[in-house]
Amino acid sequence: MAAAFPFSAIVGQDEMKLAILVAAVEPAIGGVLVFGDRGTGKSTAVRALAALLPPMWAVEGCAYGCDPEQAGGCEQCAALKAGGRLRRKRIPVPVVDLPLGATEDRVVGALDLERALTQGVRAFEPGLLARAHRGFLYIDEVNLLEDHLVDLLIDVAASGENVVERDGLSVRHPARFVLVGSGNPEEGELRPQLLDRFGLAVDVRAPQDIAERVEVIKRRDAFERDPAAFIERWRREDARIRRRVTAARARLAEVVVPDVELERCARLCVALGTDGLRGELTLMRAARALAALDGDAAVGTAHLRRVAAPALRHRLRRDPLDESGSTERVERAVAEVL
Known part of the structure; x- marks a missing residue:
């Protein structure tokens, strides 16, 4: 590989x-x-x-890599559990x-x-x-x-x-x-x-800043010349991000979403005219995950602002009277509502 x-x-x-x-x-x-x-x-x-x-932990011998904590979710795990042969391994x-x-x-x-x-x-x-x-x-x-x-x-x-x-x-x-x-x-x-x-x-989009484009070229060239050395160079930073993701997953269930932030989610989606309630749900979940990544105990307006565009830009109806793109429409609504 x-x-x-x-x-x-x-x-x-x-x-x-x-x-x-x-x-x-x-x-x-x-x-x-x-x-x-x-x-x-x-x-x-x-x-x-x-x-x-x-x-992650998975059931040993299960073709689907089921979670040992929820074993029984497939026929193979049920058979292993019934036979008392349920073991787990990291994959x-x-x-x-x-x-x-x-x-x-x-x-x-x-x-x-x-x-x-x-x-x-x-x-x-x-x-x-x-x-x-x-x-x-x-x-x-x-x-x-x-x-x-x-x-x-x-x-x-x-x-x-x-x-x-x-x-x-x-x-x-x-x-x-x-x-x-x-x-x-x-x-x-x-x-x-x-x-x-x-x-x-x-x-x-491709970066327009010359210095940024040059840095992309330099890093890609260094990686292709010696992948092992380049990966080792960035190993610690990748490990730091891995620890951050692991900690956020453990913290996620404890992150609180105040009612005032839920109201802001709803107001933003109403202002944008999104269909259904999936927009609010996604915005709330993304903001909560971001708060967990940041190590915060509760979701705040700053979290909503950062994830509003990716959570909502693809849920907007086309407005023939508004020629601006979806990202601009979300940013405008965020500025007005939040």
């Missing part, structure tokens, strides 16, 4: 990095969509996440790529042909959704994904469960993951049904 560029070595793109960390702290937010120009570090940041996150948090050309069988899983032909056993071979359970499912060029896979992802993301009924198989297994997508808006828009499944949306 190729070495990943260190997360802490990524130059600029602060909103994208913050959105990824917030989603790592609070998976209930629903994932991150990163849209922008080519060559702006979208894929680099997502792949760096795998090396950044602390390992890396999965960050699974879903290629554009992937077949439905590869995504959801299918009949294990090798075992069927050699042993005459009708067994299930887990797919990418099973591998992504409790981790991250990454789709590059998500706006080019085939419609039938989009429908499938919407169903699984909503239920947290993958159901396979085919080839004489009837399998149901947990598939709860954080969906991370990236793409170039010039190549097509994302279907609204899938767009709504992303908790946070980030726009990235």
Whole structure:
């Protein structure tokens, strides 16, 4: 496996990095969509996440990596628990790529042909959704994904469960993951049904500052010349971010969201005319995760301001009388309401 560029070595793109960390702290937010120009570090940041996150406990012998504290969530764990053979082990948090050309069988899983032909056993071979359970499912060029896979992802993301009924198989297994997508808006828009499944949306652009562009080039060149030395150079900073994420996860349940901040969430969403209540929920969860990252005991207005744009910019209705972009509309509403 190729070495990943260190997360802490990524130059600029602060909103994208913050959105990824917030989603790592609070998976209930629903994932991150990163849209922008080519060559702006979208894929680099997502792949760096795998090396950044602390390992997690999983049931040994479970194909889905279920949580030992919640064992019994799948048939394999139930069988292990019934037999008194439930053991646990540490595994890396999965960050699974879903290629554009992937077949439905590869995504959801299918009949294990090798075992069927050699042993005459009708067994299930887990797919990418099973591998992504409790981790991250990454789709590059998500706006080019085939419609039938989009429908499938919407169903699984909503239920947290993958159901396979085919080839004489009837399998149901947990598939709860954080969906991370990236793409170039010039190549097509994302279907609204899938767009709504992303908790946070980030726009990235190539830096215009000359010094920043030069620093990007220098770091990338140094990484490609000697990956091991470059990773070692940034190891301590990555470790610091890892400790920060671990501490935020432990602190998250204790962070308080005062009613006055919930009212501000609602007022902001009403001012922007967002559909439904998912905007308020995402804004509240993102602000709480940010407060946990910052080490704060309660959510404040400053937290809401920092996550308002990524939480709401993709939920706005198009206004034919307002030619400003979604980011500008959110920033204007934040200035007026908060």
